[in-house]
Amino acid sequence: MNKAMEHSRSNAMSSGVIARRLKKTVRYTVTYILLLLLALLMTGPFLWLLSVSLMPGRNVFSNPPAIWPTFIDFGNYVQVWNYMNFPKYIMNTLIITVLGVVFNIVLSCMTAYPLALFRFKGRDMVFALLITTMIIPSSTAMIVHYLTIQWLNLGNSYLGVVLPAAVSVFNIFLMRQTFQGIPAEIRDSGKMDGASELRIWWQLVLPLVKPGIAVIMLLEVMAFWNNFLWPIVVLDDPEKYPLASALTYLNGQFSYNFGWIAAGTIISVIPIILVFLFTQRYYMEGLAGAVKG
Amino acid sequence: MRWMRTETFAAWAFMAPGLLIVAVFVLWPIIYGIPLSLTDYSVIGETHYVGFENYVTAVQDKSFLTSLWNSLVYVLIVPFIQVFSILMAILVNTRLPLIKAFRAAYYIPVVTSMVAVALMWSWLFSNNGVVNYILIQLGIIQEQVGWLSSSSTALYALMFITMWKGLGYYMVLYLAGLQGIPSELYEAAMIDGASRWQVIMRITVPLLRPHILFCTLISLMGAIRVFDEMFVLTQGGPGNATLTSSLYIYQKGLEQFNFGYASALGLIVSVIVGALSIFVFRLNRRGGVSY
Numbered sequence: 174m175n176k177a178m179e180h181s182r183s184n185a186m187s188s189g190v191i192a193r194r195l196k197k198t199v200r201y202t203v204t205y206i207l208l209l210l211l212a213l214l215m216t217g218p219f220l221w222l223l224s225v226s227l228m229p230g231r232n233v234f235s236n237p238p239a240i241w242p243t244f245i246d247f248g249n250y251v252q253v254w255n256y257m258n259f260p261k262y263i264m265n266t267l268i269i270t271v272l273g274v275v276f277n278i279v280l281s282c283m284t285a286y287p288l289a290l291f292r293f294k295g296r297d298m299v300f301a302l303l304i305t306t307m308i309i310p311s312s313t314a315m316i317v318h319y320l321t322i323q324w325l326n327l328g329n330s331y332l333g334v335v336l337p338a339a340v341s342v343f344n345i346f347l348m349r350q351t352f353q354g355i356p357a358e359i360r361d362s363g364k365m366d367g368a369s370e371l372r373i374w375w376q377l378v379l380p381l382v383k384p385g386i387a388v389i390m391l392l393e394v395m396a397f398w399n400n401f402l403w404p405i406v407v408l409d410d411p412e413k414y415p416l417a418s419a420l421t422y423l424n425g426q427f428s429y430n431f432g433w434i435a436a437g438t439i440i441s442v443i444p445i446i447l448v449f450l451f452t453q454r455y456y457m458e459g460l461a462g463a464v465k466g
Numbered sequence: 467m468r469w470m471r472t473e474t475f476a477a478w479a480f481m482a483p484g485l486l487i488v489a490v491f492v493l494w495p496i497i498y499g500i501p502l503s504l505t506d507y508s509v510i511g512e513t514h515y516v517g518f519e520n521y522v523t524a525v526q527d528k529s530f531l532t533s534l535w536n537s538l539v540y541v542l543i544v545p546f547i548q549v550f551s552i553l554m555a556i557l558v559n560t561r562l563p564l565i566k567a568f569r570a571a572y573y574i575p576v577v578t579s580m581v582a583v584a585l586m587w588s589w590l591f592s593n594n595g596v597v598n599y600i601l602i603q604l605g606i607i608q609e610q611v612g613w614l615s616s617s618s619t620a621l622y623a624l625m626f627i628t629m630w631k632g633l634g635y636y637m638v639l640y641l642a643g644l645q646g647i648p649s650e651l652y653e654a655a656m657i658d659g660a661s662r663w664q665v666i667m668r669i670t671v672p673l674l675r676p677h678i679l680f681c682t683l684i685s686l687m688g689a690i691r692v693f694d695e696m697f698v699l700t701q702g703g704p705g706n707a708t709l710t711s712s713l714y715i716y717q718k719g720l721e722q723f724n725f726g727y728a729s730a731l732g733l734i735v736s737v738i739v740g741a742l743s744i745f746v747f748r749l750n751r752r753g754g755v756s757y
Binding site for chain 2: 201204205207208211212214215216218219221222225233234237238280281283284286287288291292293294295296299302303306308309311312313314315316317318319320321336337338339340342345370374395398399401402406417418420421424431434438441442445446448449450453457460
């Protein structure tokens, strides 16, 4: 009798294990199906656009839609490249992006540094002022920016494109957060050696906040690369447009030539997607960390 | 020159360039908008002080009222964004193989420019486009719908595009929140026999409260300021169906160069956004838990 009981117990246990395993397998399968469906929804449109761009003559409105191209031909790319002087637009985009990123890194590192580590008169006032500007929504900003840029005689210049976004209060707070993690001894040791404040900042402190700088760099690269409206407002000369602005222009001119526009769009999004894929670890951690602050 | 060696001097020297930019391009627009809105300033003719005339015109301006209404309708995406992105964050909050690739894939729409995204969806949403094809195949609709060309659907189609592009961003923010919740809490709940759904509703959502507040506020601001989608795709049409307040302010200010009037419209919108933000804050303050 004892044996029989033991037997039935072990039976019940193994069937419990099997049930649990089965449950786990089902759950994994369901999870992966959901993940794949979502991936199709989020990246499917890009894959479809890529397909369209690689198949000249094939209608974008063909049914069923082509996620995978049935043949590959770079004709659209060659034609739109010849028509649209892409190297120039890419160069314009690079100038704007580099200018904007450098401004943001330098200015937010300089402004946030004393706010985080110095004791001085007016610190609380500056801090309160910055917070206030973050809370008050401004829907008139673009109009006043336009007037200011005209008044500064910076219309139709890249400086005019970059200056209104040369530093953001968000970035200042992000860097302040990073600087606060630096022990006071580091500045003290620099002072003992008789180094100037500027040298302490440049040689001792900045190397320690590289992760914060990387986050700002990534966020701003994407912001400036994708910005299309303000360049259109400031730049009178379409030859000076960055890629994103030029793309709206191309769309206005050739809205019927889907293959060209598809190819142009793909050319404009590939660099930024690559930058993201290569830096995503930094990027996602930085983004999450920035919000905690 | 001993004062030059003080910390106060050094501090202000470091901050001067950055604060100058903030003053000119962040603070000044907030301040200058007020007097500007009381004038008839435009590119042509002399500028006069007109008192509250712009505001009187604004409340009688049918296009402006329509644009305000459309912007408020757009705010409907805020709760949807929170629900979907929290569910997405829960879905990707595992250590399964390839999960990082999936997270990256969901983030791709966030990093691409709205111009590219909008062009792409304008084809997908067209009469013979992919969306209609799939929905007809699935039997959800019987005949083609002109999603962007019909005034009854255009605004909703744009709302879908905005959501599609933004979900990955909010997913990452919520994922950070989820990863901050101690796993013992889940284990305790599981031992007590709580179902998955109960765990989400009783543990996850209450503990994500600060993240929900933050994401709600950002998506609210984003929804009210929405511009790029309609600028690239519809220019406010068909009719005024997708005319939002930001687009209308842009048209008045930077296409028709009616700076005074546009500033008045902007200030009205700012006040509404401010009131909505305070409302969200209050709503979130009630109750709350911590761990």
